[in-house]
Each structure stands twice: as structure tokens, then as C-alpha cells.
Amino acid sequence: MKDINDLLSLFRPDSAEEESIRKTVDFVFEKIVYYCRENNIDAEPVLVGSVAKGTNLRDGDIDIFVRFEKKYPRAKMEKLGLSIGHFVLENGKEKYAEHPYVTGFIDGKKVDIVPSYRMLPGENILSSVDRTPLHTEYVKSKLSLEGKDEVRKLKLFMKHIGVYGSDARTLGFSGYICELLIINTGNFIKTIEMFATMRGKLIIGDPQYTEVFQSPAIVIDPTDSTRNAAAAISLENLSRMKFCSRLYLNGKLPEYNQSRGGRKKDKKERGTTLRVFRVKKPDILDDILYPQALRFKNAIWGIMERNDLRPISWEICMQDHIDVIIESENKVVPALKTHRGPPVDEPSSIDFYNKWMNMEISRGPYILGDRIYVDLLRQQKSISDVVREGLKKINIGKNIDDQKETMEIFDPYDPGRDSCALDLFYSKFIFQVHPPEKTSRNTRSS
Amino acid sequence: MKDINDLLSLFRPDSAEEESIRKTVDFVFEKIVYYCRENNIDAEPVLVGSVAKGTNLRDGDIDIFVRFEKKYPRAKMEKLGLSIGHFVLENGKEKYAEHPYVTGFIDGKKVDIVPSYRMLPGENILSSVDRTPLHTEYVKSKLSLEGKDEVRKLKLFMKHIGVYGSDARTLGFSGYICELLIINTGNFIKTIEMFATMRGKLIIGDPQYTEVFQSPAIVIDPTDSTRNAAAAISLENLSRMKFCSRLYLNGKLPEYNQSRGGRKKDKKERGTTLRVFRVKKPDILDDILYPQALRFKNAIWGIMERNDLRPISWEICMQDHIDVIIESENKVVPALKTHRGPPVDEPSSIDFYNKWMNMEISRGPYILGDRIYVDLLRQQKSISDVVREGLKKINIGKNIDDQKETMEIFDPYDPGRDSCALDLFYSKFIFQVHPPEKTSRNTRSS
Incomplete structure (x- = not known):
């Protein structure tokens, strides 16, 4: 990959951008304070996220929370939050994460205005967004000016290998984790050295707290x-982070290389069968949709497995549609x-014997x-028939169940057919390769 | 199956046969005693096996041991044993089990003359044949006249379902085990009831002795x-014994039914691939050869498994040749x-990466x-090529290794080709189906 310092100078916001951000934040703050005073609302704006912490990359979002006094019931607070959002962002759109919030653009910058409650460290959290201001405070108090750029380098490194982002699709490292890593190790290169030599889990924290968790990474x-x-x-x-850190220290971490990934290869080379399972993409947040797409894939995979179609590998691409691609060894159910x-210890073994002795079977x-045991012969159904039949009996979740009826199943190599899932499929690399589309904002919590 | 008492009257030796056995035994005893006296050998004949115990079936073998004083070294004892055998059996042939022995025919009855040492119960056994006279004594002392016919019924039942015989091919119940079962339970039907309701292992004996053994059956x-x-x-x-006992008590144990087994079916019905691996059959005892045939099968099976040919099932038939048949899902190695x-925690993961990054591979x-991981493409070799190549590196045992060069591999459905292994293959049933040939004498120990 490029020198990390060159990357930093490319992706660090320049002074013009910093000035523009400052102006936008001032403008938003003034409008929120004004609206609250006029309407007698006990709340104030607070700048959170990477902009507040000074760890933002070029063209990042601006996250501004409106912190309400805890006396407001949740429904009331959410309603007021939306009205403030719409007052500030004239063409703002409502989105829904843990609370509904408003997102829009000012001077070409994406701005999110998110309602939350006032919290002090250690207080019981009402919802996970309420933590965000606490995280912002903590990082601001711990991170030096140089530390901020070290965080930016770490984020750029993680983006390069595709593991940056804690959304349901990426399942990677959040901005907050990057900040905690730099606070812990001191700088970028020490963090990379830590991952390069790490064995087993990532564990940061007092054992009395870490030992209750089972995940691969515990911070x-x-x-x-x-x-x-x-x-x-x-x-x-x-x-991926461990392996790429090792490669980086050896000076061997590559650029993402199109000639290795992204090729639409001749399927005959692999002697396997590829099928795309395509449903319409409902208009909901990726963070809610992606786990359902995963359940959809798991349902199809399970049906294929139970019918001895021998699935081998899969990818999911959510662009205009939800495309699940599955590669399998068999094209039809084996006879x-x-x-x-x-x-034989169970008396029911006799029933099994009596049943099959009266049937036309292959053996036994x-x-x-x-x-x-008995050896039976079955119809050599196609993948498409087996999956359509099997999915009827499986409940995946309302958003996708509604789309089952119009599901398409096709070979991505058929003339006139294509799928971004096929590109993902052949792009499999040490990096996590993300779908080619620009995904919508995935998550609100840091 | 037929009524067990009808079977008994069919297969119990009649009085003419009993008289003929008695005469033969007297004749053999006299000749052995004469030879030993003339040659100053400290040994005497003893009648053992099912004839001695009165549990023999029609047309059974006559087993006569020559028991030597323990002063004779093994080589000397074996040499003397053979000379006695040849003196008694004019056209006798030498066979080799634990000791060499002589087998031949007198008045159409097969007679084995086997050397052994004099043993008392509890004495350290020099070789396993030395136990046979002790078994004979024990059973004679415990079994009533009625008990003898109960043993015969049990043997006939076990022969019917194919589990009678403790040779390396059958891995079933010996005559001695049948006798011990009847001594333990009292009669045939109680033995069947015991198996029909048994859960888990067959265990007979004091726990302090049985608990050291791991086998499915411990007596x-x-x-x-x-x-x-x-x-x-x-x-x-x-x-099989448990299941068939259950069926028998329900009055449902069938005759062996040719219309269920033994069919040479159309291979296309199963959509699988069948191959016969044929080598010449060396002229050695089945008990020695069969374990090698099994290793031969295991070697081929392992090669097929490692090459993703996906073997499903197998049979071995030893008639004129050793024929191993293996059914597999794939006809060629998948690409x-x-x-x-x-x-990734291992530094060697970097070597793996460096190696494959420079190769033309399918993915990764x-x-x-x-x-x-990497996805590689390989040559889609045939079963025959892969197995021939793989077997070169595997040592199976001298008797079969010598035959590898002339091994034939063929599809048993090819014109002009056939194999008794294919009949076995389609005969798979709740009974153990034995190869169609009359096998040679398998074992000497009871």
C-alpha cells in the first residue's frame, strides 16, 4: 500500500474544510439553541463523533446530538427531536436507528441531528446513543494532537483492508475502537505491531471485566x-487485521489489485455451480436489513445442505436488490x-424396517x-425447485418474507444476467472486499 | 424364517452320522497312540470342538488335537505334530494357523489334526489353540443333553442371519460363544429374548473382569x-443379532429374499459411480488375507476421500480374486x-500468502x-489414475503389495465385466450377506 503518511496528507481535512465545518457547526448550534428557547424545551446541542474528537477524515459526516433533560418521556423526546431536526435541516429526511433522527446537507456536508438524553459517566444508559457524548468526552480528554493523526492513520489502514466500520455488514472496527487502540498503545505503528504479534483474542481491559465476554475481540x-x-x-x-499488520511490517501489504479480484471468470474453470437468489431490497436501514439478508442466505444454504447440493461458498451484495450468490458442488439433488x-436398540427400528420393506427402494x-439404514432414490430436482419449495416453510423476517413471491433465481453467467454478488465472489482476498455501491448510513452508535 | 425346531431336525446329525463320526474318531485315536508309542513321543490325542461337546451340526468337521508335554520346544513340537498328522491322514495337506497342522478327509469327513501343549485351567497359555481343550472340558461339564440342542438352534439362527463365525471376515459369534450364551441363559429362546431387549453392549461376567474391555461384546x-x-x-x-432377535420374536424374521438382495441393478438408477479394484488372490488362509484385503480397501478409500471423489460405500469379495468395490459420488476429481x-497467528501464514500470490490460482x-485459504484448480483425474498413483506410496502388506502391479480397475457394468462384489453390494440387508463362494477353513481357535 501507499506510505501511510502520504495517505494521511491525502485524507486529513485541510484548513478550508475545517473552517467550513466550524461554520456549519456554529450555524446548527445557533438554530437549535434558538428553537429550544422559543419553544421552552430543556435541551442543548452537543457536537459528537469524529469531528468533535478531531479524528475525522476528509468529507466526513457532522454528528450533532440534542441532549434532553431526562424528565421527557421517550415518545415526547423523539417527537421534539424530529421537529428540531426539521427546523435546522430544511430538506432533511427522517431515518430510524435507536431513535428517529433527521439527516440532511448544509454546504455539501452531511449533517445528522440526533436526539438523546443527558447522561453522566456510570449512569444507567437509556439507549445506546446516549453513550456517544460520553465517548466523545473521554476521547477528547485522553487524545493529544499527535494522537488524533495516529487515529486517522489507523482508520485509513483499516479502510484499506476493509475492516473499518462496526455496522452489521462490515462487523469491523468502529472509530471509537480506533481511538481506544491509539490511547492504549500510543501510536499507529505500535498498534500495528500489537496486531502483528497477537495470538488469539484481542483483549484490552481489566481481567475482572474482560473475562465475562466470549467474543474474538474484547475492549x-x-x-x-x-x-x-x-x-x-x-x-x-x-x-484480517492481524495478518495485514504482519504484511505491512514486512513491507508487503499490497494495493487492492483488480487483477487478482473482481474478475468475472469462466465458471467452467471451477467446475462448480453458481446461482444468484435475488429479491427486491426494502427501503430500510442496512443495519436492520443486513442481518435479515444473512438469515435469507442461511435459509437457502441450509435447504441446499439438507438436499445434498453441497454448498461451498457465498456472498451477499445489496445494491438495487438483495443478491445472494451461492456456489455448490451439485447442480441437481443426487438421486x-x-x-x-x-x-437398533430402539423398538422404533422395527417400524422403520416394516415401513421400508414394503417400499420399492434401492438397497436395504x-x-x-x-x-x-435404507438407500432411497429421489427426484433429481434443480437448485431452483428445491430452494423455492424449501423457503415456503421458512420464516425469515417480514421485510424479506414479503419479497419471496417475486424472488428470481438465475445463473449469473446466463446471457443478459449479472450480479454485483458475482464480482464480490471473485474478489475474495485477504482484504474484506465491500460491495461496489455506496451504502446508506448504517448506524448511529459510535 | 422356518420354525427353529424344523431347522434343528434338518441340521442335527442323524444317528448314522453320529456312528460314522465315532468310528472315525476311534480310528484316528488309535493311529496317533500307535505312532507316539512307536516313536517315543510324550503326547496323546484329544477330541475337541463341537463334536466333542455334542453341539455339532450336520457335516461338521472333526477336530482332534495332539497334546504334547511342555518339555518339547515349539519347533520340535510342530515338526512332530505334522509327522503325526501325515501318518494319520494319507492325503492330508498342511495348513498354517497358530501352529502348522494337517487337514484331510476320512470317509468323506473333514478331519483336522492340530498339535498343542498340555494345559490346566489357569496356567499361562503358550498359544491360543492350547485353550481349546479347556473350552471343550468346560462346556462338556456344564451343558445338559437338552442344552446341546439349544446351542444347535442358536448356531442355526446365527447362520441364518450371517453372524455365525469368529473369523476375520465374519467378525461374528464363535461356537464357544453360542455355548456360553446357552449355559448362561438356559436355552435358545431366552438368549433371543436377551438380545431383543439388550441396550448397548453385550456384557457377561464379573464387572471386575469385564470393565477392562472396550469391545461392543464382552463375555x-x-x-x-x-x-x-x-x-x-x-x-x-x-x-444384527439384536435387531433380528426382535424381528424373530415378532414372527417377522424373513427368509433370505433374493428379490430384495442380489439384484444387478441399473447403475443409472443411483446416479453414482461404481469401480471394482481387482488383484490376484494369494494362496494363504482367509484369516490372514482378509485383514490385508481390508487394509487394501482402506487405502483406496482414503485416497478417494483425500481427492474429494466422495466414496459412499464398499464391499469386499474374495473368490478367485480379491475384488474391492467402491461406490462414489464423483467420477473424476472435482476441479x-x-x-x-x-x-493467521502463525508466521508461516505469510509464507503461504507469498507462495500463492505468485501463482495462477482461482481465488484468494x-x-x-x-x-x-486459497482456491486452486486441479486436473480432473479419473478414479483409476488417482488410485493407481496413490497406491504406489502406500504399503499394504507383502501379499497384496506384490499384486498391485497387475491390479485391474473397472466398471462392473462394462460389457464382459462382472464381480461377485457387485452382487454383495446390492445384497446389503439386515442379514450379513456372505460372499457366494465356499470359503476355505478360516481359523483354528474356537
């Missing part, structure tokens, strides 16, 4: 010692089915080990 | 409490090979879980 939140701030990080992403009956009943 | 030898007399019995055969590298290197 105790300094503002709440009962919380694992690294819970989102998947084993794969921790592995032979070795059907396992009960152990016979005994292997301590059980009775 | 402590009353003449040697450190020995499991049922060690040969396989889990399958114990299961795609998902090649697993080291865990990529990370799954905590390891690095």
Missing part, C-alpha cells in the same frame, strides 16, 4: 466497564439418499454400526 | 478370566480445491475464521 469501554466496545468485530476481521433410521434395509 | 472366558471370548464380534453383528493454509488468498 472494555472506559465509560462503562460492563460493556465490550469491540463486540461487533468478527473473527475474520480480527484475523441416491442414504436414509438413516433409528438405533441394512445395518451399519448400531443403526438401521 | 469373560470361564477358563481364563483375563480373556474376552467375544472380542471378535463387531458392532454391526451385535446390532475446485479449497486449500486451507495456516492460522482469503481469510475465513482464523485461517488463510
Whole structure:
């Protein structure tokens, strides 16, 4: 990859951007204070997120929270929050994370205005966004000016290998985790050295707090010692971070290389079968949709497995549609089915025998080990038939269940067919390769 | 099956046969005693086996041991044993089990003359044949006249379902085990009831002796409490005995039904691939050869498994040749090979990456879980090529290694090709189906 310092100078906001951010924040703050005073609302604006902490990259979002007195019931607070948001952002759109919030653009900068409650460190959290201001305070108090750029380098490194972001799709490292890592190790290179030599889990925090967690990565939140701030990080992403850190220190971490990934190869080269399962993409946040897409994939995978189609690998791409691609060894259900009956110790083994002795079967009943078996022949159904039939009986979640009826199943190599999932499929690399589209804002918590 | 009492009257030796056996035994005894006296050998004949115990079936063998004083060294004893055997059996042939012995025919009855040492119960056994006279004494002392016919019924039942015989091929119940079962339960039907309701292992004997054994069937030898007399019995055969006992008590145990087994079916019905691996059959005892045939099968099976040919089932038939038949899901090695590298925690994962980054591969290197992988493409070799290549590196045992060069590999459905292994393959049933040939004498120990 490029020199990390060159990357930093490319992606660090320049003074013009910093000035523009400052103006936007001032403008938003004034309007919120004005609206609250006029309407007698006990709340104030607070700048949070990477801008507040000085760890933002070029063209980042501006996150401004409106902190309400805890006397407001949740519904009331959310309603007031939205009205403030719309007052500030003239063409703002409502989105829904833990609370509804308003997002819009000022001077070409994306601004989110998010309602929350006033919290002190150690107080019981009402919802996870309420933590964000505490995180902001903590990082501001711990991070030096140089530390901020070290965080930026770490974020750029993680973006390069595709593990930056704690959303449901990425399952990677959040900005807050990057900040905690730099606070802990001191700088970028020490963090990389830590990952390069790490064995097993990532664990940061007092053992009395860390030992209750099972995840591959455990980083105790300094503002709440009962919380694992690294819970989102998947084993794969921790592995990618370790491996790429090792490569980086050896001077061998590559640029993302299109000639290795992204090729639409001739399927015959692999001798396998590829199928795309496509449903319409409902208009909801990726963070809510992606886990459902994953359940959708798991349902199809399970059906294929139970029918001996022998699935091998998969990808999910959510662009205009939800495309699940699954590669399998078999194109049709194998005729032979070795059907396992009960152990001979069970009286029901006799029922199994009586049933199959009266049927036209391929072989048996016979005994292997301590059980009775028969060899049956089944119809050699196509992947498409088996999956359509199987999905009827499986409840995936309303958003996707509604789309089952219009699901398309196709071979991505068929003339006129294509899928971004196929590109992902052939892009598999030590980096996590993200879908080509610009995804919508995934998550609100830091 | 037929009524067990009808079977008994069919297969119990009639009085003419009993008279003929008596005459033969007297004749053999006289000749042995004469030879020993003339040659000053300290040994005497003893009648052992099922004839001695009165549990023999029609047309059974006559087993006569020559018991030597322990002063004779093994080589001397064996040499004298053979000379006695040849003196008695004019056209006798030498066979080799634990000691060499002589087998031949007198008046159409097969007679084995086997050398052994004089032993008392509890004495350290010099070789396992030395136990046979002790077994004979024990059973004679415990079994009533009625008990003898109960043993015969049990043997006939076990022959019917194919689990009678403790040879390396059958791995079933020996005659001695049948006798011990009847001595234990009292009669045939109680033995069947015991198996029909048994859960888990067959265990007979004091727990202090049985608990040291791991086999599916444990029956402590009353003449040697450190020995499991049922060690040969396989889990399958114990299961068959339980299951068929259950069926028998329900009046549902069938005759062996050719219309269910033994069909040479159209291979296309199963959508699988069948291959016969044929080598010449060396002229040695089945008990020595069969374990090697099994190793031969295991070697081929392992090669097929490692090459993702996905073997499903197998049979071995030893008639004129050793024929191993293996059914597999794949006819050729699949092109795609998902090649697993080291865990990313290991520095060697970098070597793996460097190696494959310079190669033309299908996909990767990529990370799954905590390891690095690549997808490779291989040549889609045939079963025959892969197995021939793989067997070169595997040592199976001299008798079969010598035959590898001339091994034939063929599809049993090819015109002009056939194999008794294919008949066995389609005969798979709750009974153990034995190869169609008359096998040679398998074993000498009871």
C-alpha cells in the first residue's frame, strides 16, 4: 500500500474544510439553541463523533446530538427531536436507528441531528446513543494532537483492508475502537505491531471485566466497564487485521489489485455451480436489513445442505436488490439418499424396517454400526425447485418474507444476467472486499 | 424364517452320522497312540470342538488335537505334530494357523489334526489353540443333553442371519460363544429374548473382569478370566443379532429374499459411480488375507476421500480374486480445491500468502475464521489414475503389495465385466450377506 503518511496528507481535512465545518457547526448550534428557547424545551446541542474528537477524515459526516433533560418521556423526546431536526435541516429526511433522527446537507456536508438524553459517566444508559457524548468526552480528554493523526492513520489502514466500520455488514472496527487502540498503545505503528504479534483474542481491559465476554475481540469501554466496545468485530476481521499488520511490517501489504479480484471468470474453470437468489431490497436501514439478508442466505444454504447440493461458498451484495450468490458442488439433488433410521436398540427400528420393506427402494434395509439404514432414490430436482419449495416453510423476517413471491433465481453467467454478488465472489482476498455501491448510513452508535 | 425346531431336525446329525463320526474318531485315536508309542513321543490325542461337546451340526468337521508335554520346544513340537498328522491322514495337506497342522478327509469327513501343549485351567497359555481343550472340558461339564440342542438352534439362527463365525471376515459369534450364551441363559429362546431387549453392549461376567474391555461384546472366558471370548464380534453383528432377535420374536424374521438382495441393478438408477479394484488372490488362509484385503480397501478409500471423489460405500469379495468395490459420488476429481493454509497467528501464514500470490490460482488468498485459504484448480483425474498413483506410496502388506502391479480397475457394468462384489453390494440387508463362494477353513481357535 501507499506510505501511510502520504495517505494521511491525502485524507486529513485541510484548513478550508475545517473552517467550513466550524461554520456549519456554529450555524446548527445557533438554530437549535434558538428553537429550544422559543419553544421552552430543556435541551442543548452537543457536537459528537469524529469531528468533535478531531479524528475525522476528509468529507466526513457532522454528528450533532440534542441532549434532553431526562424528565421527557421517550415518545415526547423523539417527537421534539424530529421537529428540531426539521427546523435546522430544511430538506432533511427522517431515518430510524435507536431513535428517529433527521439527516440532511448544509454546504455539501452531511449533517445528522440526533436526539438523546443527558447522561453522566456510570449512569444507567437509556439507549445506546446516549453513550456517544460520553465517548466523545473521554476521547477528547485522553487524545493529544499527535494522537488524533495516529487515529486517522489507523482508520485509513483499516479502510484499506476493509475492516473499518462496526455496522452489521462490515462487523469491523468502529472509530471509537480506533481511538481506544491509539490511547492504549500510543501510536499507529505500535498498534500495528500489537496486531502483528497477537495470538488469539484481542483483549484490552481489566481481567475482572474482560473475562465475562466470549467474543474474538474484547475492549472494555472506559465509560462503562460492563460493556465490550469491540463486540461487533468478527473473527475474520480480527484475523484480517492481524495478518495485514504482519504484511505491512514486512513491507508487503499490497494495493487492492483488480487483477487478482473482481474478475468475472469462466465458471467452467471451477467446475462448480453458481446461482444468484435475488429479491427486491426494502427501503430500510442496512443495519436492520443486513442481518435479515444473512438469515435469507442461511435459509437457502441450509435447504441446499439438507438436499445434498453441497454448498461451498457465498456472498451477499445489496445494491438495487438483495443478491445472494451461492456456489455448490451439485447442480441437481443426487438421486441416491442414504436414509438413516433409528438405533437398533430402539423398538422404533422395527417400524422403520416394516415401513421400508414394503417400499420399492434401492438397497436395504441394512445395518451399519448400531443403526438401521435404507438407500432411497429421489427426484433429481434443480437448485431452483428445491430452494423455492424449501423457503415456503421458512420464516425469515417480514421485510424479506414479503419479497419471496417475486424472488428470481438465475445463473449469473446466463446471457443478459449479472450480479454485483458475482464480482464480490471473485474478489475474495485477504482484504474484506465491500460491495461496489455506496451504502446508506448504517448506524448511529459510535 | 422356518420354525427353529424344523431347522434343528434338518441340521442335527442323524444317528448314522453320529456312528460314522465315532468310528472315525476311534480310528484316528488309535493311529496317533500307535505312532507316539512307536516313536517315543510324550503326547496323546484329544477330541475337541463341537463334536466333542455334542453341539455339532450336520457335516461338521472333526477336530482332534495332539497334546504334547511342555518339555518339547515349539519347533520340535510342530515338526512332530505334522509327522503325526501325515501318518494319520494319507492325503492330508498342511495348513498354517497358530501352529502348522494337517487337514484331510476320512470317509468323506473333514478331519483336522492340530498339535498343542498340555494345559490346566489357569496356567499361562503358550498359544491360543492350547485353550481349546479347556473350552471343550468346560462346556462338556456344564451343558445338559437338552442344552446341546439349544446351542444347535442358536448356531442355526446365527447362520441364518450371517453372524455365525469368529473369523476375520465374519467378525461374528464363535461356537464357544453360542455355548456360553446357552449355559448362561438356559436355552435358545431366552438368549433371543436377551438380545431383543439388550441396550448397548453385550456384557457377561464379573464387572471386575469385564470393565477392562472396550469391545461392543464382552463375555469373560470361564477358563481364563483375563480373556474376552467375544472380542471378535463387531458392532454391526451385535446390532444384527439384536435387531433380528426382535424381528424373530415378532414372527417377522424373513427368509433370505433374493428379490430384495442380489439384484444387478441399473447403475443409472443411483446416479453414482461404481469401480471394482481387482488383484490376484494369494494362496494363504482367509484369516490372514482378509485383514490385508481390508487394509487394501482402506487405502483406496482414503485416497478417494483425500481427492474429494466422495466414496459412499464398499464391499469386499474374495473368490478367485480379491475384488474391492467402491461406490462414489464423483467420477473424476472435482476441479475446485479449497486449500486451507495456516492460522493467521502463525508466521508461516505469510509464507503461504507469498507462495500463492505468485501463482495462477482461482481465488484468494482469503481469510475465513482464523485461517488463510486459497482456491486452486486441479486436473480432473479419473478414479483409476488417482488410485493407481496413490497406491504406489502406500504399503499394504507383502501379499497384496506384490499384486498391485497387475491390479485391474473397472466398471462392473462394462460389457464382459462382472464381480461377485457387485452382487454383495446390492445384497446389503439386515442379514450379513456372505460372499457366494465356499470359503476355505478360516481359523483354528474356537
